Amino acid sequence: MKRYHQYQPLLVSDFEMKEWRHPEHNHNHYELIYIKKGKGTHVINQITQPYKAGGLYLLGPEDKHYFEIQIPTHFIYLKFTDPYRYKHLSGDMRNWQHLEYLIKSRETHISGFSLSREDQQIAARLFEVVAALKADVSYNEQLIWMQLLSIATILQRNMPELMAIPQRSKDMQALFCYLHKNIYHPENLRAPIIAAQFNMTADYIGPYFKRNTGTTLRDYIQDYRKTLITQRLASKQYSLKEIAAEFGLTDESHVKKIISST
Numbered sequence: 001m002k003r004y005h006q007y008q009p010l011l012v013s014d015f016e017m018k019e020w021r022h023p024e025h026n027h028n029h030y031e032l033i034y035i036k037k038g039k040g041t042h043v044i045n046q047i048t049q050p051y052k053a054g055g056l057y058l059l060g061p062e063d064k065h066y067f068e069i070q071i072p073t074h075f076i077y078l079k080f081t082d083p084y085r086y087k088h089l090s091g092d093m094r095n096w097q098h099l100e101y102l103i104k105s106r107e108t109h110i111s112g113f114s115l116s117r118e119d120q121q122i123a124a125r126l127f128e129v130v131a132a133l134k135a136d137v138s139y140n141e142q143l144i145w146m147q148l149l150s151i152a153t154i155l156q157r158n159m160p161e162l163m164a165i166p167q168r169s170k171d172m173q174a175l176f177c178y179l180h181k182n183i184y185h186p187e188n189l190r191a192p193i194i195a196a197q198f199n200m201t202a203d204y205i206g207p208y209f210k211r212n213t214g215t216t217l218r219d220y221i222q223d224y225r226k227t228l229i230t231q232r233l234a235s236k237q238y239s240l241k242e243i244a245a246e247f248g249l250t251d252e253s254h255v256k257k258i259i260s261s262t
Contacts, residue, residue, distance in 0.1 A: 001025060001064060006079055010141055012134035013077040020067040029081045030103065032151065033057045034127045038073025042112075049112070054120050056113045056155070058102055076127045078148055082235065097184060099152040100228070104180045105159070115158045126151050172212050174198070179221060183228065186248045189221055226258050233259065 002025035016038075024043070035055035042051045044065040051067070059065060067073070115123060130147045133140040159177070178197060182188040194217070195205040209217040225247060232238040240252035249255055 009081050010137055011079040012130055014131040014134055016074045018072045020069050024064055024066045026062055026064040028061050029079050031059045032078040034076040036074035036076055039071040041068040076131050078130055095149040098156045101180055102152050102155055105177055113155050119154050123154055183225055184247055
Protein backbone atom coordinates (compact mmCIF):
# COMPACT_ATOMS: atom_id res chain seq x y z
CA MET A 1 0.00 0.00 0.00
CA LYS A 2 1.19 3.50 -0.84
CA ARG A 3 2.44 5.65 2.05
CA TYR A 4 2.85 9.39 1.64
CA HIS A 5 5.50 11.25 3.62
CA GLN A 6 5.27 14.87 4.66
CA TYR A 7 8.41 16.55 5.96
CA GLN A 8 7.00 20.03 6.54
CA PRO A 9 5.26 20.38 9.93
CA LEU A 10 2.20 22.08 8.41
CA LEU A 11 0.73 22.08 4.90
CA VAL A 12 -2.46 23.33 3.24
CA SER A 13 -3.86 21.92 0.00
CA ASP A 14 -6.81 23.46 -1.85
CA PHE A 15 -7.81 21.70 -5.08
CA GLU A 16 -10.63 20.34 -7.24
CA MET A 17 -10.83 16.91 -8.85
CA LYS A 18 -13.16 15.23 -11.30
CA GLU A 19 -11.47 11.87 -10.78
CA TRP A 20 -9.49 10.70 -7.78
CA ARG A 21 -5.91 9.96 -8.81
CA HIS A 22 -4.41 8.46 -5.68
CA PRO A 23 -4.44 4.77 -4.71
CA GLU A 24 -5.49 3.63 -1.29
CA HIS A 25 -2.84 5.07 1.01
CA ASN A 26 -1.86 6.17 4.48
CA HIS A 27 0.67 8.78 5.58
CA ASN A 28 3.01 9.93 8.33
CA HIS A 29 0.87 12.91 9.32
CA TYR A 30 -2.64 13.94 10.36
CA GLU A 31 -5.12 15.20 7.77
CA LEU A 32 -8.13 17.40 8.44
CA ILE A 33 -10.16 17.18 5.23
CA TYR A 34 -13.01 19.52 4.31
CA ILE A 35 -15.36 18.97 1.35
CA LYS A 36 -16.21 22.44 0.03
CA LYS A 37 -18.40 21.06 -2.75
CA GLY A 38 -19.00 17.80 -4.57
CA LYS A 39 -20.32 14.33 -3.91
CA GLY A 40 -19.02 10.79 -3.85
CA THR A 41 -17.76 8.03 -1.60
CA HIS A 42 -14.99 8.09 0.98
CA VAL A 43 -13.42 4.72 1.84
CA ILE A 44 -11.61 4.81 5.20
CA ASN A 45 -10.03 1.66 6.61
CA GLN A 46 -12.15 -0.36 4.14
CA ILE A 47 -15.37 1.24 5.42
CA THR A 48 -17.35 2.93 2.64
CA GLN A 49 -19.46 6.00 3.32
CA PRO A 50 -20.96 8.75 1.17
CA TYR A 51 -19.61 12.28 1.32
CA LYS A 52 -21.09 15.61 0.25
CA ALA A 53 -20.43 19.34 0.58
CA GLY A 54 -19.65 20.26 4.17
CA GLY A 55 -18.14 16.85 4.98
CA LEU A 56 -15.31 16.96 7.49
CA TYR A 57 -12.84 14.19 8.37
CA LEU A 58 -9.84 13.81 10.66
CA LEU A 59 -7.43 11.04 9.66
CA GLY A 60 -4.40 9.79 11.57
CA PRO A 61 -1.08 8.46 10.26
CA GLU A 62 -2.18 4.83 10.08
CA ASP A 63 -5.64 5.41 8.61
CA LYS A 64 -5.84 4.26 5.00
CA HIS A 65 -8.28 5.87 2.61
CA TYR A 66 -9.25 7.02 -0.86
CA PHE A 67 -12.15 8.80 -2.54
CA GLU A 68 -14.52 7.77 -5.33
CA ILE A 69 -15.78 10.98 -6.92
CA GLN A 70 -19.28 11.14 -8.42
CA ILE A 71 -19.60 14.92 -8.78
CA PRO A 72 -16.43 17.07 -9.21
CA THR A 73 -15.20 17.81 -5.71
CA HIS A 74 -13.39 20.72 -4.11
CA PHE A 75 -11.14 19.56 -1.26
CA ILE A 76 -9.34 21.61 1.39
CA TYR A 77 -6.68 19.68 3.32
CA LEU A 78 -4.98 20.89 6.49
CA LYS A 79 -2.07 18.53 7.20
CA PHE A 80 0.18 18.51 10.25
CA THR A 81 2.83 16.17 11.61
CA ASP A 82 3.70 16.86 15.25
CA PRO A 83 0.97 18.85 17.04
CA TYR A 84 3.21 19.28 20.11
CA ARG A 85 5.47 21.49 18.00
CA TYR A 86 2.88 24.26 18.25
CA LYS A 87 2.44 24.29 21.99
CA HIS A 88 3.71 27.87 22.16
CA LEU A 89 1.06 28.96 19.63
CA SER A 90 -1.90 27.30 21.33
CA GLY A 91 -2.70 30.05 23.84
CA ASP A 92 -5.22 28.74 26.36
CA MET A 93 -4.24 25.13 27.11
CA ARG A 94 -7.89 24.12 26.69
CA ASN A 95 -7.60 24.87 22.97
CA TRP A 96 -4.78 22.35 22.65
CA GLN A 97 -6.68 19.81 24.75
CA HIS A 98 -9.62 20.01 22.32
CA LEU A 99 -7.32 18.95 19.49
CA GLU A 100 -5.65 16.26 21.60
CA TYR A 101 -9.06 14.85 22.45
CA LEU A 102 -10.01 14.75 18.77
CA ILE A 103 -6.81 12.94 17.85
CA LYS A 104 -7.44 10.31 20.52
CA SER A 105 -11.12 9.90 19.69
CA ARG A 106 -11.01 10.13 15.91
CA GLU A 107 -11.51 6.36 15.49
CA THR A 108 -15.01 6.75 16.92
CA HIS A 109 -15.78 9.44 14.32
CA ILE A 110 -14.25 7.80 11.26
CA SER A 111 -17.44 8.47 9.28
CA GLY A 112 -16.97 12.21 9.72
CA PHE A 113 -18.50 14.85 11.95
CA SER A 114 -22.12 15.97 12.11
CA LEU A 115 -22.29 19.70 12.87
CA SER A 116 -25.17 21.97 13.71
CA ARG A 117 -26.21 24.30 10.89
CA GLU A 118 -24.59 27.28 12.61
CA ASP A 119 -21.32 25.42 13.14
CA GLN A 120 -21.35 24.19 9.54
CA GLN A 121 -21.30 27.82 8.44
CA ILE A 122 -18.54 28.71 10.89
CA ALA A 123 -16.42 25.73 9.79
CA ALA A 124 -16.87 26.74 6.14
CA ARG A 125 -15.60 30.25 6.91
CA LEU A 126 -12.63 28.93 8.86
CA PHE A 127 -11.58 26.67 5.99
CA GLU A 128 -11.89 29.59 3.61
CA VAL A 129 -9.41 31.44 5.81
CA VAL A 130 -7.11 28.40 5.85
CA ALA A 131 -7.20 28.23 2.04
CA ALA A 132 -6.45 31.96 1.80
CA LEU A 133 -3.31 31.46 3.90
CA LYS A 134 -1.83 28.62 1.85
CA ALA A 135 0.33 30.81 -0.41
CA ASP A 136 2.95 31.26 2.32
CA VAL A 137 2.48 28.62 5.01
CA SER A 138 5.71 29.48 6.82
CA TYR A 139 4.78 33.14 7.15
CA ASN A 140 1.17 32.33 8.08
CA GLU A 141 1.99 29.37 10.32
CA GLN A 142 0.58 30.88 13.50
CA LEU A 143 -2.62 32.03 11.80
CA ILE A 144 -3.18 28.59 10.25
CA TRP A 145 -2.64 26.88 13.59
CA MET A 146 -5.16 29.20 15.23
CA GLN A 147 -7.77 28.20 12.63
CA LEU A 148 -7.03 24.54 13.31
CA LEU A 149 -7.60 25.01 17.03
CA SER A 150 -10.86 26.85 16.32
CA ILE A 151 -12.02 24.01 14.07
CA ALA A 152 -11.09 21.47 16.75
CA THR A 153 -13.22 23.36 19.29
CA ILE A 154 -16.20 23.31 16.92
CA LEU A 155 -15.81 19.59 16.22
CA GLN A 156 -15.53 18.73 19.89
CA ARG A 157 -18.65 20.62 20.95
CA ASN A 158 -20.66 18.72 18.31
CA MET A 159 -19.59 15.28 19.50
CA PRO A 160 -22.73 13.49 20.71
CA GLU A 161 -20.89 11.64 23.46
CA LEU A 162 -19.94 14.98 25.03
CA MET A 163 -23.36 16.60 24.84
CA ALA A 164 -25.34 16.82 28.05
CA ILE A 165 -28.24 14.38 28.04
CA PRO A 166 -30.38 13.31 31.04
CA GLN A 167 -30.04 9.56 30.61
CA ARG A 168 -26.68 8.68 29.10
CA SER A 169 -26.47 5.05 28.00
CA LYS A 170 -23.98 2.63 29.48
CA ASP A 171 -21.97 2.85 26.29
CA MET A 172 -18.26 2.07 26.25
CA GLN A 173 -17.55 4.64 23.53
CA ALA A 174 -19.12 7.35 25.66
CA LEU A 175 -17.22 6.13 28.71
CA PHE A 176 -13.88 6.18 26.89
CA CYS A 177 -14.63 9.65 25.57
CA TYR A 178 -15.47 10.85 29.08
CA LEU A 179 -12.13 9.55 30.36
CA HIS A 180 -10.19 11.12 27.48
CA LYS A 181 -11.96 14.44 27.92
CA ASN A 182 -11.39 14.56 31.67
CA ILE A 183 -7.87 13.15 31.86
CA TYR A 184 -6.66 16.65 32.81
CA HIS A 185 -9.11 16.85 35.73
CA PRO A 186 -8.41 14.12 38.31
CA GLU A 187 -11.35 15.25 40.44
CA ASN A 188 -13.64 14.06 37.62
CA LEU A 189 -11.98 10.64 37.38
CA ARG A 190 -13.05 9.31 40.76
CA ALA A 191 -15.29 6.25 40.52
CA PRO A 192 -18.36 7.88 42.16
CA ILE A 193 -18.16 10.88 39.80
CA ILE A 194 -17.77 8.71 36.68
CA ALA A 195 -20.53 6.36 37.79
CA ALA A 196 -22.95 9.23 38.31
CA GLN A 197 -22.37 10.37 34.72
CA PHE A 198 -23.55 6.99 33.41
CA ASN A 199 -26.31 6.14 35.87
CA MET A 200 -24.26 3.48 37.60
CA THR A 201 -23.20 2.95 41.18
CA ALA A 202 -19.61 3.50 42.30
CA ASP A 203 -19.35 -0.22 43.14
CA TYR A 204 -20.51 -1.23 39.64
CA ILE A 205 -18.46 1.05 37.38
CA GLY A 206 -15.13 -0.70 38.08
CA PRO A 207 -16.25 -4.30 37.38
CA TYR A 208 -18.26 -3.07 34.37
CA PHE A 209 -15.19 -1.42 32.85
CA LYS A 210 -12.94 -4.41 33.46
CA ARG A 211 -15.51 -6.85 32.07
CA ASN A 212 -15.67 -4.87 28.82
CA THR A 213 -11.99 -3.98 28.43
CA GLY A 214 -9.94 -6.58 30.28
CA THR A 215 -8.19 -3.89 32.32
CA THR A 216 -9.13 -1.98 35.44
CA LEU A 217 -10.49 1.53 35.28
CA ARG A 218 -7.62 2.76 37.45
CA ASP A 219 -4.97 1.17 35.22
CA TYR A 220 -6.54 2.59 32.07
CA ILE A 221 -6.58 6.12 33.47
CA GLN A 222 -3.00 5.83 34.72
CA ASP A 223 -1.73 4.38 31.41
CA TYR A 224 -3.47 7.04 29.32
CA ARG A 225 -2.20 9.86 31.52
CA LYS A 226 1.32 8.42 31.35
CA THR A 227 1.14 8.25 27.56
CA LEU A 228 0.14 11.91 27.26
CA ILE A 229 2.82 13.03 29.70
CA THR A 230 5.49 10.98 27.91
CA GLN A 231 4.52 12.58 24.59
CA ARG A 232 4.83 16.04 26.12
CA LEU A 233 8.27 15.31 27.52
CA ALA A 234 9.43 13.82 24.20
CA SER A 235 8.41 17.02 22.40
CA LYS A 236 10.78 19.03 24.66
CA GLN A 237 8.15 21.79 24.71
CA TYR A 238 6.93 21.26 28.28
CA SER A 239 8.53 21.56 31.70
CA LEU A 240 7.64 19.20 34.54
CA LYS A 241 6.02 22.13 36.32
CA GLU A 242 3.78 22.89 33.33
CA ILE A 243 2.77 19.23 33.02
CA ALA A 244 1.93 18.98 36.72
CA ALA A 245 -0.27 22.06 36.47
CA GLU A 246 -2.03 20.88 33.31
CA PHE A 247 -2.92 17.45 34.71
CA GLY A 248 -3.89 18.67 38.17
CA LEU A 249 -0.97 16.86 39.81
CA THR A 250 0.52 17.84 43.16
CA ASP A 251 3.99 18.81 41.94
CA GLU A 252 6.88 17.81 39.68
CA SER A 253 7.71 14.77 41.80
CA HIS A 254 4.23 13.42 41.07
CA VAL A 255 4.97 13.68 37.33
CA LYS A 256 8.27 11.82 37.79
CA LYS A 257 6.48 9.10 39.74
CA ILE A 258 3.95 8.61 36.93
CA ILE A 259 6.51 8.34 34.13
CA SER A 260 8.68 5.94 36.14
CA SER A 261 5.79 3.61 36.96
CA THR A 262 5.55 0.28 35.16
